[in-house]
Amino acid sequence: MDSESNRPLVMLVEDNVILCESLTYLLKLHGYQTLEARSGNEALEMLTLNIPDIILLDIILEDSRDGYAVLRFIKNDSRYKYIPVIIVSGLKDETNILCGLELGANDFIIKPFKVNELILKIGNLIKLKKDISEYLLKGGSLHSSHKTSSNTYDEHLLKSFALFVENNLSSIDNQYIKEIAVSLNLSVSTLERMVKKHYGCNPIQYIVKRKLEKSNLMLKYSSKTVMEISVEMGFNSLSYFSTCYKKHFGVSPLKNRKI
Numbered sequence: 001m002d003s004e005s006n007r008p009l010v011m012l013v014e015d016n017v018i019l020c021e022s023l024t025y026l027l028k029l030h031g032y033q034t035l036e037a038r039s040g041n042e043a044l045e046m047l048t049l050n051i052p053d054i055i056l057l058d059i060i061l062e063d064s065r066d067g068y069a070v071l072r073f074i075k076n077d078s079r080y081k082y083i084p085v086i087i088v089s090g091l092k093d094e095t096n097i098l099c100g101l102e103l104g105a106n107d108f109i110i111k112p113f114k115v116n117e118l119i120l121k122i123g124n125l126i127k128l129k130k131d132i133s134e135y136l137l138k139g140g141s142l143h144s145s146h147k148t149s150s151n152t153y154d155e156h157l158l159k160s161f162a163l164f165v166e167n168n169l170s171s172i173d174n175q176y177i178k179e180i181a182v183s184l185n186l187s188v189s190t191l192e193r194m195v196k197k198h199y200g201c202n203p204i205q206y207i208v209k210r211k212l213e214k215s216n217l218m219l220k221y222s223s224k225t226v227m228e229i230s231v232e233m234g235f236n237s238l239s240y241f242s243t244c245y246k247k248h249f250g251v252s253p254l255k256n257r258k259i
Contacts, residue, residue, distance in 0.1 A: 008126050011035045011052035013043040015062045030119050040065025051160050053126050059089040075104035078167040084125040157184050169214055170234050174204050212248045219256050226253045
């Protein structure tokens with residue numbers, strides 16, 4: 001078994017070489033894998049190939065993107081916005097701290113910091129993300145009869161796939177499958193095999209099921225019309241939505257409308 005692949009992945013965005021190397025050493029001692037980016041642009045390039053479990057982000061960086069620009073990009077991109085971010089910065093005035101938190105950072109740690117405190121916060125945020133991922137995978141009515149003993153690495157990829165789908169239900173379609181596969185550093189065929197093995201359906205079928213289940217909740221608990229829900233969930237036409245809905249639930253959308 002490759003134990004390295006089972007370790008949580010931490011991305012360090014820090015241009016201080018000595019601090020970055022020290023953090024890498026400490027994180028590896030505590031069981032983490034690391035990625036090191038010396039600039040904001042390098043960090044965003046790395047994200048296209050690797051999805052870390054958490055990001056440690058400095059504010060002052062030596063290129064056109066400072067930490068705030070990186071954070072703004074991450075939290076406004078549906079592929080990455082669920083990744084926890086801890087700002088680690090020497091900027092300690094209230095304005096900078098509030099700015100980072102308002103942009104979506106999960107925490108703000110001021111340099112110099114206590115190593116034990118940073119390690120505990122990293123662990124807590126990764127556990128929270130894992131718990132949310134597991135809840136999403138078990139949620140809805142997608143209870144697979146094809147249970148698998150896949151290893152932790154495969155489970156991490158499946159969780160990332162499920163989170164990407166949940167965050168993009170209104171816009172995602174079959175054109176996104178290649179994009180998802182690339183973001184997970186997989187081929188399309190490998191992603192399809194993994195989803196098929198775990199859920200008993202291909203990625204497109206999984207996406208349609210999640211759209212329909214979200215639509216069903218909206219029908220019951222919102223005042224939106226069937227047409228509005230169909231459009232919001234990204235179906236090409238009302239007739240196609242109605243056909244898919246009836247095939248999945250056994251009744252037409254109007255029948256499940258809660259008055």
